[in-house]
Amino acid sequence: MEKIEEINEWLKNNRLKGIKFLQLLVQERSTRGEESRAQAIIVEKLRELGLQLDIWEIGNEGLKSHPHYCSDRDNYNGNPNVVGVLKGTGGGRSIILNGHIDVVPEGDLTKWEHDPYSGVIKKGRLYGRGATDMKGGTVSLLMAIEAIQSLGIKLKGDVIFQSVIEEESGGAGTLAAVLRGYRADGAIIPEPTNMKLFPKQQGSMWFRITVKGRAAHGGTRYEGISAIEKMIIVVEQLKKLEEKRNEGITDPLYAAAPIPIPINIGKFYSGEWPSSVPDIAVIEGRIGIAPNETIREAEKAMESFLMSLGGLDDWFINHPPEIEWFGGRWLPGNLDSGHELMEIISASFQQVMKKEPRIEASPWGTDGGILSNVGKIPVVVFGPGVTGSAHETNEYIVLEDMISTAQIIALSLLKWCGSDDDRG
Numbered sequence: 001m002e003k004i005e006e007i008n009e010w011l012k013n014n015r016l017k018g019i020k021f022l023q024l025l026v027q028e029r030s031t032r033g034e035e036s037r038a039q040a041i042i043v044e045k046l047r048e049l050g051l052q053l054d055i056w057e058i059g060n061e062g063l064k065s066h067p068h069y070c071s072d073r074d075n076y077n078g079n080p081n082v083v084g085v086l087k088g089t090g091g092g093r094s095i096i097l098n099g100h101i102d103v104v105p106e107g108d109l110t111k112w113e114h115d116p117y118s119g120v121i122k123k124g125r126l127y128g129r130g131a132t133d134m135k136g137g138t139v140s141l142l143m144a145i146e147a148i149q150s151l152g153i154k155l156k157g158d159v160i161f162q163s164v165i166e167e168e169s170g171g172a173g174t175l176a177a178v179l180r181g182y183r184a185d186g187a188i189i190p191e192p193t194n195m196k197l198f199p200k201q202q203g204s205m206w207f208r209i210t211v212k213g214r215a216a217h218g219g220t221r222y223e224g225i226s227a228i229e230k231m232i233i234v235v236e237q238l239k240k241l242e243e244k245r246n247e248g249i250t251d252p253l254y255a256a257a258p259i260p261i262p263i264n265i266g267k268f269y270s271g272e273w274p275s276s277v278p279d280i281a282v283i284e285g286r287i288g289i290a291p292n293e294t295i296r297e298a299e300k301a302m303e304s305f306l307m308s309l310g311g312l313d314d315w316f317i318n319h320p321p322e323i324e325w326f327g328g329r330w331l332p333g334n335l336d337s338g339h340e341l342m343e344i345i346s347a348s349f350q351q352v353m354k355k356e357p358r359i360e361a362s363p364w365g366t367d368g369g370i371l372s373n374v375g376k377i378p379v380v381v382f383g384p385g386v387t388g389s390a391h392e393t394n395e396y397i398v399l400e401d402m403i404s405t406a407q408i409i410a411l412s413l414l415k416w417c418g419s420d421d422d423r424g
Contacts, residue, residue, distance in 0.1 A: 003153060003421070004351065007410045010147045015403055019126065021045070022139045022402065023119035026128035030101050035079040035165045038101050042082050042138075042163045049146055051084030051161065058165070058176035066179065068374055070170035070329040081173050082163040083182060086145060092156025092418035096187035096377065097145075097409070098174060098367060099138035100167030103130035104391050111393040125396040132385030136397035137190025138163060140384055143406035144413060157417030160184055167367050170328045174367035178375040186341040186416060187377045188409060189368050192385020195401055197349070199342050199380055200253055201362030202261050203289035203332030203369050207302065208282060208324040209234060215279035224277030225315060228270050231281035233313055234306075234321055238263050241305045249290060253337070253361035260361070261288030291334035291361065299325060330365025333372045333379055341378050341416065348411035352404055363387075382408075 011018075030038035039055075046053055058076050063069055082101075088094070106116040106129045114120045116129040126136070141161060148155065160182055164173030191198075211231045216224025242263040254260040263285065270281035289298045303323060310317040335342065337359060349357040362368075368379040384401035 003151070003414060003419075004411060006151050007147050008407055010150055011143060011403055011406055011410070014143070014146070018139055018143045018403065018406065019121070019399055021142070022126060022131070022136055023121070025135045025139065026119040026126065026131050027117050029117050030103050030130065031105055032073070032102055032166070032169060033079060035101050039080055039082050039163060042101065045142060046082070046084035046161070049084070049086075049142075049149060051086050054083040054085070055080045056180070058173060061176050061179035063172065063176050063179060066175060068175060068331060068370065069172060070327075071166060071172045072327065073166070073169065073172070076165065079165055081165060081176060083177065084161045086149070086155070086159040086161070088155045088157040088159070088417060089420055090156060093185040093416055094158040094160065095413065095416055096160045096162060096182065096184040096371065097141040098162045098164065098187055098189045098371065099134055099141060100165070100173065100367065101135075101138070101163050102165050102168050103133065104168055107393055113394050121399070124399055126399055127394060127396045129395055132192045132395050132397040133390035134191050134383060134385055136385050136402045137192065137383035137405070140190055140402050140405040140409060143403070144410035147406070147410050148413060153414070154420040155413060155417040156419060157185070159413060159417065164367065171330060171367045171370045174370045175374060178370060183375050184377055187368070187371050187379045188345070188412070189366055189371075189379060189381045190383030190405060190409070191366050191381050192387050192390050193362070193381060193383050194387050195382070195384060195405065196358040196360050197342065197345060197380060197382050198360060198362040199335040199337050199339065200251070200291040201333040201366055201368055201381060202291060202364065203293075203295065203330045204286050204365045205289065205295060205298070205325060205329040206284065206286055206327035208284045208326055209306070210322045210324075211281045212319050213277065213279045213281070216277040218275040218277060221277050224279070227278045227281035230313070230315060231268070231270065231283060234309065235265060235283065237305070237309060237312070238265070241302070245301065251291070251361060253359065256360055257363055261290050263287050289332045291332045293332060295329065295331065331369025331373045332365070333362075333368040333381075335372065335378050335380065339378055341380055344415045345380055345382060345408065345412050348408045348415065351411060352407045
């Protein structure tokens with residue numbers, strides 16, 4: 001138990017150092033296209049730790065021609081991916097520790113109690129955009145690595161730390177890292193799971209559905225066909241499609257999710273004039289993809305549904321709804337709960353937290369889908385952030401959870417990678 005005790009003691013003694021580092025990261029706004037300053041902080045830390053550095057602007061790895069590339073970003077100039085490798089002594093299993101540096105926009109500033117990039121600390125919580133999603137998780141990774149290094153522990157397997165861009169927009173940064181050659185025997189992504197373990201995760205993709213009507217004057221609306229009214233039929237039937245798709249989800253890891261793979265409508269727009277019958281209506285939304293489902297299978301389910309609407313309304317026979325797949329797209333992930341990586345993280349969790357972890361399926365997509373489907377790497381999503389706080393105003397992380405996660409990950413690295421010292 002000596003190494004475990006040493007790690008716990010080191011993390012306890014360096015708790016404030018980790019919190020200050022998180023504060024520094026949160027204070028750098030790293031929304032899409034502005035990731036460089038936060039990445040510079042990561043680079044400085046990796047240099048301090050003596051890791052082998054790889055810093056590159058993504059896009060030249062065959063990225064844009066890859067079938068799972070999804071981004072509307074013109075270029076990535078000046079905003080690099082960052083990888084730091086802690087080389088093992090040999091003979092052990094390797095692991096990727098993957099975090100994303102990009103954060104979503106802060107939204108309505110008037111609803112924030114403090115400046116979104118203040119990093120203010122109150123009652124054991126650090127507030128700010130990105131604190132929970134997922135800079136706190138990234139700091140947990142770095143603290144785990146630093147604890148192992150500072151104690152002179154030599155791991156057998158390589159530890160590949162990644163700070164990537166573009167996770168919030170579809171995962172181009174992690175895809176670029178895989179295409180650059182970064183593979184491992186396992187991976188941990190510390191997204192905000194409330195310290196639950198997610199071996200499985202739903203994927204998702206965005207859709208745009210257009211329904212056409214026939215324009216007319218509002219005074220003689222009976223001479224037209226309202227695209228809005230026809231779209232209402234589509235929306236009502238989408239609810240039934242959602243019910244049908246979720247009836248087939250029997251995995252017990254989804255027991256706590258009322259709707260395991262939702263269909264969400266986020267935008268609805270139509271018409272240009274109050275006194276006119278609109279001849280076009282458009283909705284945009286997101287469809288969830290089951291862990292054991294492919295993107296194409298989910299697309300076909302939606303496309304077949306739209307083709308069937310002619311049986312409900314004759315208008316759709318000659319004017320079928322048109323669908324466009326656009327924007328964000330996240331691959332699902334499907335790791336067996338009995339996988340050794342899961343067992344190791346679960347055991348480490350029990351050692352630190354003195355209780356069994358909660359194991360569920362992720363309600364949202366992460367870069368884990370790219371690592372598992374493209375990189376063929378077993379992935380567990382596990383992190384300290386507050387799920388309900390991600391993307392919200394007054395986003396925060398519980399600092400004690402961040403430290404506990406660093407302990408759990410450090411112990412997991414010892415067990416997964418192995419060490420030259422057989423103590424513990």
